Structure formats: C-alpha cells, structure tokens
Amino acid sequence: MHNGNLEKVFDEIIGGKQYGTLNSCTIEIPGPFCLTIFGASGDLAQRKIIPALYRLNTIRLFPQDFAVLGTGRTEMTQSAFRELMKDAVKAAFPDDFDRDSWREFSARLYYVRLDYEKSESFRRLREKITSLEKSHTTEGNRIFYLAVPPSVYEPVISNIGLAGLSREEKGYTHIVIEKPFGRDIGSARSLNAILRKSFSERQIYRMDHYLAKETVQNILMFRFANSIFEPLWNRRYIDHIQITVAETLGVEHRAGYYEKAGVLRDMFQNHIFQLLALTAMEPPSIFEAERVRDEKVKVFRSVRPFPLKGIDDVVVIGQYGEGKIGKERVVGYREEPGVMSHSETPTFAALKVFIDNWRWNGVPFYLRSGKRLTKKKAEISVHFKPAPHLMFARALEEDIEPNTLALRLQPDEGISLHFQAKTPGSRICMSPVLMDFSYKKVFSLNDYERVLLDCMQGDQMLFVRSDGAEETWALLSPLIEKLESDIYPKDFPNYEAGSSGPDAAALLPRKDGRSWRAM
Numbered sequence: 001m002h003n004g005n006l007e008k009v010f011d012e013i014i015g016g017k018q019y020g021t022l023n024s025c026t027i028e029i030p031g032p033f034c035l036t037i038f039g040a041s042g043d044l045a046q047r048k049i050i051p052a053l054y055r056l057n058t059i060r061l062f063p064q065d066f067a068v069l070g071t072g073r074t075e076m077t078q079s080a081f082r083e084l085m086k087d088a089v090k091a092a093f094p095d096d097f098d099r100d101s102w103r104e105f106s107a108r109l110y111y112v113r114l115d116y117e118k119s120e121s122f123r124r125l126r127e128k129i130t131s132l133e134k135s136h137t138t139e140g141n142r143i144f145y146l147a148v149p150p151s152v153y154e155p156v157i158s159n160i161g162l163a164g165l166s167r168e169e170k171g172y173t174h175i176v177i178e179k180p181f182g183r184d185i186g187s188a189r190s191l192n193a194i195l196r197k198s199f200s201e202r203q204i205y206r207m208d209h210y211l212a213k214e215t216v217q218n219i220l221m222f223r224f225a226n227s228i229f230e231p232l233w234n235r236r237y238i239d240h241i242q243i244t245v246a247e248t249l250g251v252e253h254r255a256g257y258y259e260k261a262g263v264l265r266d267m268f269q270n271h272i273f274q275l276l277a278l279t280a281m282e283p284p285s286i287f288e289a290e291r292v293r294d295e296k297v298k299v300f301r302s303v304r305p306f307p308l309k310g311i312d313d314v315v316v317i318g319q320y321g322e323g324k325i326g327k328e329r330v331v332g333y334r335e336e337p338g339v340m341s342h343s344e345t346p347t348f349a350a351l352k353v354f355i356d357n358w359r360w361n362g363v364p365f366y367l368r369s370g371k372r373l374t375k376k377k378a379e380i381s382v383h384f385k386p387a388p389h390l391m392f393a394r395a396l397e398e399d400i401e402p403n404t405l406a407l408r409l410q411p412d413e414g415i416s417l418h419f420q421a422k423t424p425g426s427r428i429c430m431s432p433v434l435m436d437f438s439y440k441k442v443f444s445l446n447d448y449e450r451v452l453l454d455c456m457q458g459d460q461m462l463f464v465r466s467d468g469a470e471e472t473w474a475l476l477s478p479l480i481e482k483l484e485s486d487i488y489p490k491d492f493p494n495y496e497a498g499s500s501g502p503d504a505a506a507l508l509p510r511k512d513g514r515s516w517r518a519m
Contacts, residue, residue, distance in 0.1 A: 061453065181270070
C-alpha cells in the first residue's frame, strides 16, 4: 500500500492515548471498538465502508483490538463474506492491494444473517457482539452503521434499542445514519423521535460525507485563521456567492431511490445546504463540535423562506434528456432502467437564496446541482465587488473582472484566487492572474475514512445535529411540495445530457446582471 507522506505511529503513548502522524500532523488513534454494519452485503458497504476500514488499518490508524461485524438479509457464510469484501477492496485499490494487510484485516471481519423486522434476530445479534467484544477486547465500545435503505431505518433503530444494544455499559455506543435523513419535515421529525427513544443526541452521527472532504474542512480554517480574508467576508466586499455540485453521471443503478427523491432531496437538503452554512456562518467562540453546529443552525434559521408566488424568480428545475457525455451517447432520464416513462422527477435544480442577517443582507447565494452535466465539478466561488473607483477606465478597452475566490471540492481539491496584474512590457495592459493551491500532491484521508475515524473518536464536528436536519427540511419542504404539485408546470426533459443545464437556469443570475461561473 502506497502511504505517501504517512509517518509511523509513535512508539510511546501520550496521556494514555496512542497517536500517529499524517503529513506531519498528529492524529489520535481511536480506542478498541466493535463496528456493526447493517446492510454489509450491499453496494455502499462494498464501495465505501469496507475499503475505508481496510485502508485505515493498513496505514496504522486503527488500534490493535477491533472487530467488524457485517449483517444483512442475505444468507452467506463468513468465508464467503470475507471473499466478497476482498473483491471489493481489490476493486477500490487495484494498484495498492496488499495481501498481508488484507490477511490481518480480514481476520477481524465477521458476518451474520439478520432479519431487520424481528426482535429475536437482534437478541442473537447481541450475543454475537458480546462474544466478539470478549475475543477482541473491545472494551464495550460499539458503533452501529446503518448502510440500509431508509425504509428499514425505523425497525433497525427500534430493535437495537429493544435488544439493549444502545445502552452504554462499559464503553461508548454510537449510531451512524447515512442520508437521506427523512424525505420532508414531518418524516425527519418522526425519525428523530424514533432515535431519541433509544439514543441520546450525543450518540447519534447523521452522516454527510461531503463535510469530510479536505477543502470543505478547510473552509473554516481558511476563513477564520487568515486575517486577510475574514474582514472581507461580508456584504460590503462580496457581490455574490455561487455553490455548484455538477455530475456527469446519470441515475445509474439508483433509480428506485432517485424516483422518490429527486435532486432537491438528494443534494440540496444535505450536501449543498451544509456547504452554504459553512460558507456563511459566524465564527464560533471556540473550535469545537457543538459551537460550530450552533452557528450552522443559525444560518439555516436566517435563510429567507422561498416565495411560493413568483417561484420562478428564485427556482429552476430540470430533467435531462438524451445527449453526449464526452464522445459517449447517453439516454435521457426517462429511458434509464427503473425510471417511469413519464417521470416528473427533477435531476437539476438552481436556487437563489438570501440570508437575512447583518453579515449577508442583500447578498444572493446562487446554488445549483444536477446530473448528466458537461463536467464533474463541486465548487464554492466567492465573487467580490469591483473596485469602487476604477482609475484605469479611460485607458482600458474592456472592463476589469472583479476578484474571484474558488474553493474546489472535487475532482481537483484546492483553492484558487483570481486577481488582476499588469502584463509585463506593456504601459497599461491588465490580465487576470491565478494563485492556486492543490491537494493533489498531499496524501490525505478520503471522506469515508475521515468520518469513520471521527465517529470512533467521538468527534461530531462533521455530523449533522437533529435541529440542523429539521431546519433544512423546514426550508425545503414547502418548496418541494409546490414543485411536485400538479399545478406547477413541468416541460421535461428540458436540457440535454452533457450541457450546463436548462436554459432558464442561466437567467436566474442574469436577471440580476450576473452570470454563472463556467463549469
């Protein structure tokens, strides 16, 4: 396994804890644990969770004592499960698979069949977990990861509680829940109520893997640790902010989920609104999970409700038709396997959002996300106001472009700043100059590795709190209900695969004398 700049774990134990270093930064190695994955035979476990666990162990950021217990409805022997996960890890790391590392990791990998609806299955699960805790000396530290469809969240959570598995006896008990957290404000509140019957908020980790991307984590550091930017981060100097999350992929194998969700539930309620909060929030009094999450919730409470009359002034939705991605011809959304032939599910949305507080009064935030777009890109771009008096106006034929700061989340994670400079040799000729920083050459943890490690360490900074989830649903539910109603006209498909989205989306900022940053 290629370890990049990874350094070895310290031989000594500091304050009863063991540490490793990554890129010269100290990282605490979590204590012993037993991780139970519900839905372990599914796609998410194979593509993301198991490869992340394998890599964390390989780069020596795991304790010596741990166990991973996979559960699922599929009947499977333990050896068959290990072989299935081996294939998944090989697929994730085709050039870096290490047989010795796999042998060490797989010895701690187990599987049991589970019926999510039957409490008797969970009593047997408790016996298995208790047995693994003894054989692997995990000190009673338990993590439950729900990699299952949202339709079975309720029985799994309830049966964990009924089996007494949510109680913290010797160590901690944490539960990790993947998005989507509900499908509207009512279901989100209901799911929170079900969780609270068995778990305290301190035990609940609502996961949004976007928050674990290096550049996303760096937003707060960039804003609050650099005195040259924080004084400018307000309505006096910023004209507008754009947040773009574009995908070239179509619905792929997720039609069963996506037909019920659509782009607003799938991307805006979680990923994009979380990015909005990190970009707009006030500085917390101290850098700790609860203070940061307090400030994010304040942003959500300050977002101006979407007007349901004149909705087209702030919202554009779309659905992709057939087209070309690169040189490949692709079908439209309605021709995808599992999609209804007259589906009105949106695959693109663009919103104009205002935050009604002192810092951001009058500054528009333009948000957009969609599938089958021209380029894969996730970016936050901050567009500054032009200089108040341009003394070069008479000498220049063209307007000078205002400064733009871009925080790139994927695929090339990094930060760039566009500013103006004099062209060498000329008397007065300006051209934009790019100052760029890229994470490409820096070895780091990926998003699933980061959130798994944080959950084991009890750090909830990158996880969504109950009030944060409910506030975003409270904002979006009336909008989604309006857009899904029969009275809202839909002319789908309204953009070609491989394009930048519907033509109407370009008008959203253009009405304000602005334009989207190129994808």
